[in-house]
Amino acid sequence: MIKPGFTGSPLDRSDHIRNDPEQYNALLNDWRGRVLGLDGLDPKLASEGGLHWHSMAEISAEVELILLGMDQGKPHFVPIVENAGGEMRSMAVWRALTVLPPEDAAIYGTARSLIDWHNSHKYCGRCGGTTKPFRAGWGRKCGHCNTEHFPRTDPVVIMLAEFDGKVLVGRQPRFPAGNYSALAGFLEPGESIEEAVRREIFEEAGVRCGPVRYVTSQPWPFGGSQLMIACIAEAEGMELTLDTNELEDAKWVSKEEARAALDDAPDKVFSAPPPFAIANSLLKHWAWH
Amino acid sequence: MIKPGFTGSPLDRSDHIRNDPEQYNALLNDWRGRVLGLDGLDPKLASEGGLHWHSMAEISAEVELILLGMDQGKPHFVPIVENAGGEMRSMAVWRALTVLPPEDAAIYGTARSLIDWHNSHKYCGRCGGTTKPFRAGWGRKCGHCNTEHFPRTDPVVIMLAEFDGKVLVGRQPRFPAGNYSALAGFLEPGESIEEAVRREIFEEAGVRCGPVRYVTSQPWPFGGSQLMIACIAEAEGMELTLDTNELEDAKWVSKEEARAALDDAPDKVFSAPPPFAIANSLLKHWAWH
Numbered sequence: 001m002i003k004p005g006f007t008g009s010p011l012d013r014s015d016h017i018r019n020d021p022e023q024y025n026a027l028l029n030d031w032r033g034r035v036l037g038l039d040g041l042d043p044k045l046a047s048e049g050g051l052h053w054h055s056m057a058e059i060s061a062e063v064e065l066i067l068l069g070m071d072q073g074k075p076h077f078v079p080i081v082e083n084a085g086g087e088m089r090s091m092a093v094w095r096a097l098t099v100l101p102p103e104d105a106a107i108y109g110t111a112r113s114l115i116d117w118h119n120s121h122k123y124c125g126r127c128g129g130t131t132k133p134f135r136a137g138w139g140r141k142c143g144h145c146n147t148e149h150f151p152r153t154d155p156v157v158i159m160l161a162e163f164d165g166k167v168l169v170g171r172q173p174r175f176p177a178g179n180y181s182a183l184a185g186f187l188e189p190g191e192s193i194e195e196a197v198r199r200e201i202f203e204e205a206g207v208r209c210g211p212v213r214y215v216t217s218q219p220w221p222f223g224g225s226q227l228m229i230a231c232i233a234e235a236e237g238m239e240l241t242l243d244t245n246e247l248e249d250a251k252w253v254s255k256e257e258a259r260a261a262l263d264d265a266p267d268k269v270f271s272a273p274p275p276f277a278i279a280n281s282l283l284k285h286w287a288w289h
Numbered sequence: 290m291i292k293p294g295f296t297g298s299p300l301d302r303s304d305h306i307r308n309d310p311e312q313y314n315a316l317l318n319d320w321r322g323r324v325l326g327l328d329g330l331d332p333k334l335a336s337e338g339g340l341h342w343h344s345m346a347e348i349s350a351e352v353e354l355i356l357l358g359m360d361q362g363k364p365h366f367v368p369i370v371e372n373a374g375g376e377m378r379s380m381a382v383w384r385a386l387t388v389l390p391p392e393d394a395a396i397y398g399t400a401r402s403l404i405d406w407h408n409s410h411k412y413c414g415r416c417g418g419t420t421k422p423f424r425a426g427w428g429r430k431c432g433h434c435n436t437e438h439f440p441r442t443d444p445v446v447i448m449l450a451e452f453d454g455k456v457l458v459g460r461q462p463r464f465p466a467g468n469y470s471a472l473a474g475f476l477e478p479g480e481s482i483e484e485a486v487r488r489e490i491f492e493e494a495g496v497r498c499g500p501v502r503y504v505t506s507q508p509w510p511f512g513g514s515q516l517m518i519a520c521i522a523e524a525e526g527m528e529l530t531l532d533t534n535e536l537e538d539a540k541w542v543s544k545e546e547a548r549a550a551l552d553d554a555p556d557k558v559f560s561a562p563p564p565f566a567i568a569n570s571l572l573k574h575w576a577w578h
Contacts, residue, residue, distance in 0.1 A: 007481045015492055016532075110479025117478065123417035125410040130417070138477075151478050155444045155516050188427075189406065189440050189514040190399025192296045193506040203304055211290075214503040217482040225478040227444050243305075 002285055004218035004230075005097070005276030009106035011069030011076055018067060018136040027067065027075040028056075035059050036068070036078040036111050042093045043100070043108045051104045066114050066137025068107060078111035080118045080137065089222045097276050105276060106219075113225030114138075117151045120224070124149070153225045157196045158184035158279060160286055161207050163235040163252065167286055168205060169270065170242075170250035180251070180261075180270040182230070182279040197231050205250050206241025209233035215285055218278040230282040258287035291574055293507035293519075294386075294565030298395035300358030300365055307356065307425040316356065316364040317345075324348050325357070325367040325400050331382045332389070332397045340393045355403050355426025357396060367400035369407045369426065378511045386565050394565060395508075402514030403427075406440045409513070413438070442514045446485045447473035447568060449575055450496050452524040452541070456575055457494060458559065459531075459539035469540070469550075469559040471519070471568040486520050494539050495530025498522035504574055507567040519571040547576035 017023045027033065037044030037052035044052035053076075059065075065077040097105055114137065121140050124131055129144025140149045160167040160182050169180035185200035187193065194212040201207050212233045220226040240250055253261075253270065261272040262284055273279040306312045316322065326333035326341035333341035342365075348354075354366040386394055403426065410429050413420055418433025429438045449456035449471050458469035474489035476482065483501040490496050501522045509515040529539055542550075542559065550561040551573055562568040 004481065006479070007484060009479065009484075013477065013488065106479065110477075113478035119415070121414040123412055123414055125412050125414055126408070128412035128417045128419070150475070152441060153444055153476055153478050155442055186439070187442055187516060188302065188399075189402035189442050190295070190298065190395065190508045190510070192293065192508060193516070193518070195296060195298075199302065219479050219481060221479070227476060227482070229482070 002216045002281050003102065004216055004228075004278045004281045005102065006106050006109040006219050006221065008102050009069070009110060010103050011071050011107060011110075013069045014067070015138075017070075018138050024067065024136050028065070030075055031056060032074045034074055034076050035065065036076070036107070038079070038081060038111075039092075040090075041081070041083055041112060041115065042090055043096050043104075045096060045099070049099065050101055051108060064118075064133055064137070066111070066118075066133075068111060068114075076107070078115065080133065081115055083115060083119050094274075098274070109219055109221035112221040113153070113219065114151055116221075116224050121149050151225065153219070153227045155187040155193075155196075155227045155229055156184055156220070157187055157193060157200055157231060158182045158228050158282065159197045159201065159212070159231040159233055160282060161201050161205070161209055161233050161235040162286070163207075163238050166238075166252040166254050167232070167258070167283075168201070168207065168235070168240075168250055169253055169283075170205065170247040172246065173248045175248075176271070178271045179273070180249075180253075181273045181277070182282055183247075183250075184228070184279075187229075193229055193231065197233050201233060201235070204243050204246045206239070206243075208236045210236060215282055216278065218281070220278070228278045230278050232282075232286060255287050258283050262287060291505045291570050292391065293505055293517075293567045293570045294391065295395050295398040295508050295510065297391050298358070298399060299392050300360050300396060300399075302358045303356070306359075307427050313356065313425050317354070319364055320345060321363045323363055323365050324354065325365070325396070327368070327370060327400075328381075329379075330370070330372055330401060330404065331379055332385050332393075334385060334388070338388065339390055340397060353407075353422055353426070355400070355407075355422075357400060357403075365396070367404065369422065370404055372404065372408045387563070398508055398510035401510040402442070402508065403440055405510075405513050410438050440514065442508070442516045444476040444482075444485075444516045444518060445473055445509070446476055446482060446489055446520060447471045447517050447571065448486045448490065448501070448520040448522055449571060450490050450494070450498055450522050450524040451575070452527050455527075455541040455543050456521070456547070456572075457490070457496065457524070457529075457539055457541055458572075459494065459536040461535065462537045464537075465560070467560045468562070469538075469542075470562045470566070471571055472536075472539075473517070473568075476518075482518055482520065486522050490522060490524070493532050493535045495528070495532075497525045499525060504571055505567065507570070509567070517567045519567050521571075521575060544576050547572050551576060
């Protein structure tokens with residue numbers, strides 16, 4: 001079974017509490033409450049490994065909190081910290097992800113996506129009025145026109161085109177030297193997952209595809225809140241016409257080459273994405289399937 | 290092969306033109322251009338069936354247009370009409386969908402989702418400044434802080450829990466009498482498709498589920514822009530505890546009962562969702578699989 005990164009949070013989201021101000025206030029006054037420790041947007045790590053949690057007593061009453069969920073009777077919160085938006089991941093968070101237990105990475109990912117959403121929805125898109133958090137941090141309401149806004153997630157398709165036992169991997173100019181990954185792009189209004197997969201592969205690499213198989217999915221908390229949807233598409237040919245605004249290079253690789261990359265073998269012909277990226281899960285699924 | 294509603298648009302979205310103001314201006318002056326006819330948010334129908342298209346000459350130069358895409362060398366646009374937001378579907382659009390060819394429904398769906406997005410993003414969520422369309426209508430830019438905003442789509446999971454050869458269908462109070470459908474809900478930041486499916490079934494019906502199989506997907510243009518992701522989940526039992534805020538009733542149905550509903554048989558025990566809804570495609574896939 002595939003276990004993509006940022007999945008497997010042990011927290012019960014407890015939607016019913018979000019809608020019940022009385023229950024929520026009781027949780028805010030519960031001494032067992034835990035508040036996620038952050039350093040800017042990066043996770044604070046506990047000395048014994050894992051995320052660092054503050055007690056409620058350490059948190060100023062003015063700090064706006066989001067209820068991440070319940071675990072073993074304890075409410076878990078994260079503060080809505082200010083951020084300028086569109087922050088890319090720091091080296092620190094990247095390093096943290098290589099040591100955090102998967103359940104902790106899932107909690108952190110949820111928290112980071114929600115913080116980003118709050119910061120990018122301070123004003124109402126309909127009327128320009130100021131919005132304020134409600135529903136235990138799972139919404140913002142406009143003080144002017146009363147429109148309710150809810151946390152959003154952008155679907156992204158990420159996929160391998162497959163032809164004659166090989167799959168297509170590409171590299172963006174910003175990737176570390178030698179790194180290749182699955183192609184990816186935002187799904188647009190008015191298209192299905194399958195249509196977005198075919199459109200993106202054709203736009204980026206000039207390859208037409210037929211049937212699309214869904215493989216797995218993952219939330220991704222960098223640059224907002226994304227839902228990564230991993231697929232494999234049957235290509236109709238191997239000739240490439242690259243969109244050089246998107247891709248610096250792309251190539252077809254065999255299962256042996258994919259396995260060598262995933263195993264970090266000395267004779268590997270490319271470097272694979274890190275284990276917490278769904279491109280890694282997708283390539284692994286294909287290479288050993 | 291499953292062909293969900295609102296898929297199969299013949300238009301080439303031509304992303305490269307959106308980013309090229311010179312090419313885009315040439316299209317705005319192309320006499321072959323076609324502009325989608327709307328009556329409020331509802332589609333105007335042509336007398337010979339299908340969508341009604343205006344020529345460019347019929348459109349005032351002040352109207353803001355979105356480039357839907359190209360077909361046979363002709364640019365296809367839709368005007369950004371004003372709407373108050375959150376409009377539910379009218380009876381007229383519901384009737385139109387029963388007669389529109391699938392390709393036309395797909396074009397209309399894309400247009401409607403984009404119009405809704407423009408109307409709900411007139412102001413910048415970060416700074417409250419006024420935004421203006423750019424990228425051929427596939428974006429809005431803040432005149433104050435320069436933040437670029439792009440059309441968004443909200444992922445929704447829609448699913449059947451399966452146990453012992455039966456699946457769970459439910460009805461919301463707003464459904465027509467006798468109608469049952471798949472359960473559904475918005476995917477939240479920080480969860481995968483599989484996690485959202487399990488959470489929603491448990492929240493709405495109190496049923497725990499294990500493995501989740503993806504079936505198909507569909508864009509849905511009512512109440513914004515949604516990506517419907519249809520799945521089947523393996524339930525661990527049949528006992529129901531309904532969230533009566535969400536569901537008025539739910540029941541387990543057999544393949545025979547699902548087929549009778551889909552065939553609109555006289556002895557049917559429930560009425561199925563309409564063919565252009567993905568719940569119909571999902572139920573069909575399960576009942577005849």
